[in-house]
Amino acid sequence: MVIVNQVLEQSVVVFSKNYLPISKVNVRRAVQLLIAGKAEALDLVQETSWFVRSPSIVLAVPAYIRLTVASVERIWKVPSVNRREVLRRDNHTCQYCGSRKHLTLDHVLPVSRGGLHTWDNVVTACERCNQRKSDRTPLEAGMPLYTKPKAPMHPTVAFAEHFWRSESFPPEIGGTSKHNAETNISG
Numbered sequence: 710m711v712i713v714n715q716v717l718e719q720s721v722v723v724f725s726k727n728y729l730p731i732s733k734v735n736v737r738r739a740v741q742l743l744i745a746g747k748a749e750a751l752d753l754v755q756e757t758s759w760f761v762r763s764p765s766i767v768l769a770v771p772a773y774i775r776l777t778v779a780s781v782e783r784i785w786k787v788p789s790v791n792r793r794e795v796l797r798r799d800n801h802t803c804q805y806c807g808s809r810k811h812l813t814l815d816h817v818l819p820v821s822r823g824g825l826h827t828w829d830n831v832v833t834a835c836e837r838c839n840q841r842k843s844d845r846t847p848l849e850a851g852m853p854l855y856t857k858p859k860a861p862m863h864p865t866v867a868f869a870e871h872f873w874r875s876e877s878f879p880p881e882i883g884g885t886s887k888h889n890a891e892t893n894i895s896g
């Protein structure tokens with residue numbers, strides 16, 4: 710038997726009113742949304758539900774819920790290129806050697822050679838790599854980058870991308886069900 714608190718911490722994927730995956734919440738929050746009438750079960754797939762029991766009711770919490778009210782888009786703009794944001798994007802990891810210590814910012818194409826202070830030209834680098842690379846490009850220095858730098862994505866878009874990449878739908882979801890889901894999304 711699963712302990713109540715464990716169930717309450719399981720995650721439920723929240724879809725917007727327009728059927729876009731927008732976030733994950735725990736069962737506790739999902740129950741609040743369902744009871745308040747702000748969300749409903751999303752029957753995209755026949756998923757196992759989490760059962761939450763209280764003395765008076767048994768509530769089946771689906772693995773996917775859909776908001777019944779339009780979600781307020783949080784205002785978000787691409788953050789400016791600064792140390793805090795670049796380190797966060799790069800997961801506090803040197804993009805040349807993977808070190809997580811003595812981190813600095815490095816201009817991929819050095820400023821002295823016309824490199825700009827932009828999201829696609831600034832990466833996290835440890836002091837050692839920064840000094841070793843000096844005023845060379847990664848190619849000249851023989852120091853390939855772990856990832857190609859780019860501006861952070863809108864959090865909602867990033868979540869949706871991660872959701873569609875990571876979600877494994879059950880094998881019984883064949884042409885028909887999938888077609889229905891697509892109809893919902895486009896309709």
Ligand SMILES: [Zn+2]
Nearest residue numbers: 803806835838
């Ligand atoms: Zn390094």
